[in-house]
Amino acid sequence: MSKDVLEIRNVNRVYNDGEKDVKALSDINLTVKEGEFVSIIGSSGCGKTTLLKLIAGLDMPQSGELLLNESKITGPDYKRGYVFQQNCLFEWLTVEKNIAAGLKARHVYTQNKDKVSKYIDLVGLHGFEKSYPHQISGGMAQRVAIARALINEPEILLLDEPMGALDSFTRADIQDKLLDIKKQENLTMILVTHDVDEAIYLSDRIVIMTPRPGRISEVIDVDIPYPRQRGGAEFINLRRNLLDKFHLASAEPQPEYFI
Amino acid sequence: MENKKTVKTGIRYAVYILFTVTGFVLAILENIFVPQIAADFENKKYALGSFVLSINRAYRIFLFLLIIFYIAVGIFSYLKENRQANYIKKAKFRFACGVALGIWDLFGTKLMYFPQPFFPGPAKILEAFLMESGYILENTLYSLRLFALGFSLGVIFGVGTGILIGWFDKVYYWLAPVLNISGVIPAVAWMPFALTIFPTPFSGAVFLIVICAWFPIASLTAQGIQSTPKSQFDAARTLGGNTVYLLFHVAVPHAMPQIFMGISSANAFAFTTLVMAEMLGQPGGLGYYINTSKVWSAYYKVFAAIIVMAVLFSLIMKGIGAIRGYVLRWQRGLVK
Ligand SMILES: Nc1ncnc2c1ncn2[C@@H]1O[C@H](COP(=O)(O)OP(=O)(O)OP(=O)(O)O)[C@@H](O)[C@H]1O
Ligand SMILES: [Mg+2]
Numbered sequence: 199m200s201k202d203v204l205e206i207r208n209v210n211r212v213y214n215d216g217e218k219d220v221k222a223l224s225d226i227n228l229t230v231k232e233g234e235f236v237s238i239i240g241s242s243g244c245g246k247t248t249l250l251k252l253i254a255g256l257d258m259p260q261s262g263e264l265l266l267n268e269s270k271i272t273g274p275d276y277k278r279g280y281v282f283q284q285n286c287l288f289e290w291l292t293v294e295k296n297i298a299a300g301l302k303a304r305h306v307y308t309q310n311k312d313k314v315s316k317y318i319d320l321v322g323l324h325g326f327e328k329s330y331p332h333q334i335s336g337g338m339a340q341r342v343a344i345a346r347a348l349i350n351e352p353e354i355l356l357l358d359e360p361m362g363a364l365d366s367f368t369r370a371d372i373q374d375k376l377l378d379i380k381k382q383e384n385l386t387m388i389l390v391t392h393d394v395d396e397a398i399y400l401s402d403r404i405v406i407m408t409p410r411p412g413r414i415s416e417v418i419d420v421d422i423p424y425p426r427q428r429g430g431a432e433f434i435n436l437r438r439n440l441l442d443k444f445h446l447a448s449a450e451p452q453p454e455y456f457i
Numbered sequence: 458m459e460n461k462k463t464v465k466t467g468i469r470y471a472v473y474i475l476f477t478v479t480g481f482v483l484a485i486l487e488n489i490f491v492p493q494i495a496a497d498f499e500n501k502k503y504a505l506g507s508f509v510l511s512i513n514r515a516y517r518i519f520l521f522l523l524i525i526f527y528i529a530v531g532i533f534s535y536l537k538e539n540r541q542a543n544y545i546k547k548a549k550f551r552f553a554c555g556v557a558l559g560i561w562d563l564f565g566t567k568l569m570y571f572p573q574p575f576f577p578g579p580a581k582i583l584e585a586f587l588m589e590s591g592y593i594l595e596n597t598l599y600s601l602r603l604f605a606l607g608f609s610l611g612v613i614f615g616v617g618t619g620i621l622i623g624w625f626d627k628v629y630y631w632l633a634p635v636l637n638i639s640g641v642i643p644a645v646a647w648m649p650f651a652l653t654i655f656p657t658p659f660s661g662a663v664f665l666i667v668i669c670a671w672f673p674i675a676s677l678t679a680q681g682i683q684s685t686p687k688s689q690f691d692a693a694r695t696l697g698g699n700t701v702y703l704l705f706h707v708a709v710p711h712a713m714p715q716i717f718m719g720i721s722s723a724n725a726f727a728f729t730t731l732v733m734a735e736m737l738g739q740p741g742g743l744g745y746y747i748n749t750s751k752v753w754s755a756y757y758k759v760f761a762a763i764i765v766m767a768v769l770f771s772l773i774m775k776g777i778g779a780i781r782g783y784v785l786r787w788q789r790g791l792v793k
Contacts, residue, residue, distance in 0.1 A: 256691050276697030286692040290710040290787045303698035303706070330787045350697060 209262035221411030237397035245412025279347030283358040294327040337368035474531035480555020495569030516580035585761035599741035611670025619678025644669030662734040670723035677719030681712025
C-alpha cells in the first residue's frame with residue numbers, strides 16, 4: 199500500500215468580509231495517498247479554492263493542520279505545484295520562459311535547460327515556444343500553466359478548474375494528458391472541477407463538498423480500471439449516482455410539498 | 458499576369474515618389490525664377506573651403522538634398538512592402554511641405570513681406586548654419602550632454618524610488634506625501650537653489666532635470682508595482698520564487714508599461730526644464746544660444762536653434778520609443 203502524502207486534519211477557515219464571518223471551510227479531514235488522483239466537486243462558493251490554497255500554503259487555517267509527508271505546511275513551496283483557476287501566466291514572458299520560470303526562480307535553470315523542451319513537448323506546445331500568452335488560445339494557456347507547475351517536479355499537483363473555460367475537445371485532450379502524467383510520473387494530483395464526467399474519468403476518489411459552511415459531505419471511491427470508457431455501464435451508473443448526490447448535497451432544504 | 462501586376466504597382470509607386478518631391482521641386486523653381494523684389498535682402502556669400510556659396514544657393518542645395526532623400530526613402534520603402542502604405546500616406550503631406558517652403562521663400566525672402574528681423578525667410582535661417590555651424594554643434598552637444606546625464610539619472614532615481622515606494626509600505630508612508638507635494642512644483646522654481654548650491658551651473662541644471670523627471674517616473678512606477686494582482690504573486694510563490702523574485706521578476710515587469718508612461722511624460726518635462734535652465738544661467742546649450750542670439754536681434758539664429766531642437770528632441774523621443782517598443786514587445790497586438 200502506498201504511503202500518505204497529504205494529511206488534512208480538522209481544518210477550519212473563516213473569512214471576514216467586513217460585516218459577517220463566512221465559514222469557507224469547516225472541519226475538513228482528508229488523507230491523500232501517493233500517486234492518487236482526487237477530484238473535489240461541489241457547487242460554487244463551497245470552499246474548493248480555499249482548500250486548495252491552504253494545501254498550497256498560500257493561505258493559513260484558523261485551526262487544524264495540514265501535513266505534506268508528515269511535515270507541517272507553513273507556506274508556499276515549489277513541491278506543491280498549483281494551476282490556478284484564472285489563468286495566471288506571466289504575460290511579459292514567452293511560453294517557453296513561462297514554463298522555465300520555476301527553474302529560474304529556484305536558480306536551477308542552467309543545469310536543467312533541456313527540461314523546458316521536454317515539458318513543451320509533453321503538453322503539445324511545440325512550435326509556440328516564442329509566443330506570448332495573449333497570442334495563444336485559452337486551452338494552450340492552461341497547458342502552459344500545467345507545464346509550468348510540472349517542471350518543478352512537485353510532490354503533489356493542485357489543479358483549480360484548469361479546464362473550466364475550455365471546449366469539450368480541448369478538455370478531453372488535457373484530461374488524457376493528465377492521465378499520461380499520472381501513469382508516467384506517479385504524481386499525486388488534486389483536481390477541483392464542476393464537471394462530474396471529468397471527475398469520474400480521471401479520479402481514484404471523488405470528494406463532494408457542500409457550501410455554507412464548506413464541508414466534505416462524502417468521499418466516493420471510483421473502482422473502474424483505466425482507461426475508462428465514458429459510455430461504459432459502470433461509468434454511467436456512477437454518474438447517475440453522483441448527480442443525484444450532488445443535486446441533493448447542493449440543494450437547499452426544500453419544503454416537502456414542493457414537487 | 459503576376460509580372461504585369463508588379464509592373465503596374467511599380468509605376469503607381471513611382472508616381473507617388475514623384476508627387477512627394479514635386480513640392481520641393483516647385484520650391485526650387487520658385488527660388489530660381491522669381492526675381493528678388495524686396496531690396497534689403499542681402500544674398501550673403503560664405504566660403505566653404507575652396508568654394509563660395511551664397512545663402513540662396515545653399516537653400517537650393519538643401520532642397521535638392523531633401524528631394525534626393527525622399528526619393529531614396531521612396532525606393533527603400535518600395536523594397537520593404539510593409540512600409541509602402543506609410544510612404545503613400547505621407548506623400549500629400551510632404552508635397553504640401555515643399556509648397557509651404559516655396560510660399561515662405563516667396564513672402565519671406567523675395568517680397569520681405571513679414572516684419573524684419575523677426576520673421577526671416579528659409580534661406581536666411583540656413584545662413585546661421587553656414588556662418589557658425591561649429592558653434593551651433595558645440596551648443597547642441599552641450600544640451601545633449603546635459604540632457605543625457607540629467608535624464609538618465611532621473612530615470613534611475615525615479616524608477617528606484619518608485620520601486621521602493623510601491624513595494625514597502627513604510628517607504629510609501631513617508632515618501633508618498635513628499636513625492637506628491639514636490640511633484641506639483643515646476644522644477645524651474647528650484648532654479649535659485651540649483652544655481653547657488655551646486656558648484657557648477659552644469660551640475661545645477663542636471664539637478665533640475667533629475668527632479669523634474671523624478672516625479673512622474675517615481676509615481677507611475679509605484680502605481681505599477683502596487684497594481685500587480687495578488688494572484689501573480691501567488692503563482693510565483695508556488696513556483697518557488699522568493700521575495701527578490703517577486704519584486705524583480707513579477708512586480709517590476711508588470712509595472713513596465715507604467716514605468717514607460719512615466720518616462721515618456723518625464724521626457725517632455727525634461728526638455729522644457731533643459732531649455733529654461735539653459736536660458737537662465739548656463740554657459741552653453743541651445744537655450745543659451747537662443748538667448749544670446751536674441752540679444753543681438755539675430756532671430757534667424759533663434760529659428761535655427763529651434764529647428765535643431767525639434768530634430769534633436771524628436772530623435773530622442775524616437776529613441777525612447779524604440780527602447781519602449783523592445784522592452785514591451787510582449788504587448789504587441791495586445792494594446793493599440
Ligand atoms: N479572500 C476572501 N475574503 C472573504 N471571503 C472569501 C475570500 N475568499 C473566499 N471567500 C469566501 O469563501 C467562500 C468559498 O470561496 P471559494 O473561492 O473557496 O469557493 P469555490 O468553491 O472555489 O467556488 P468556485 O467554484 O466558484 O470557484 C465563498 O463564500 C467566498 O465568498
Ligand atoms: Mg474556486
